[in-house]
Amino acid sequence: MISDPQMMTLALAIVFPLSMLIYSNSRITEAKETLRAEIAVLRSDLLKEMVQLEGRLESRFNSMDRKLDEILRIVGDHDTRITRLEQHPH
Secondary structure, three states: OOHHHHHHHHHHHHHHHHHHHHHHHHHHHHHHHHHHHHHHHHHHHHHHHHHHHHHHHHHHHHHHHHHHHHHHHHHHHHHHHHHHHHHOOO
16 A cells, blocks of 8 residues: 555655656747747848849949940940941051
């Protein structure tokens, strides 16, 4: 037969670890929620940075396109002049 002190000891041996497990799980859940919130903030910041970078890249490519168009215009003009000179020697 189990005495009252033995029953109390057995109950504590079961209840205490279970309560610690429940507490630990709630702390883990809190940590996961905190991490998820931080990740969401970082993701949002990263997306903003990516949009800004895309804008800067587009601006640079547009600038390069304009410069290339100008170079092509100049080369075309020189080609026209050279062709005229070759066709009309003095």
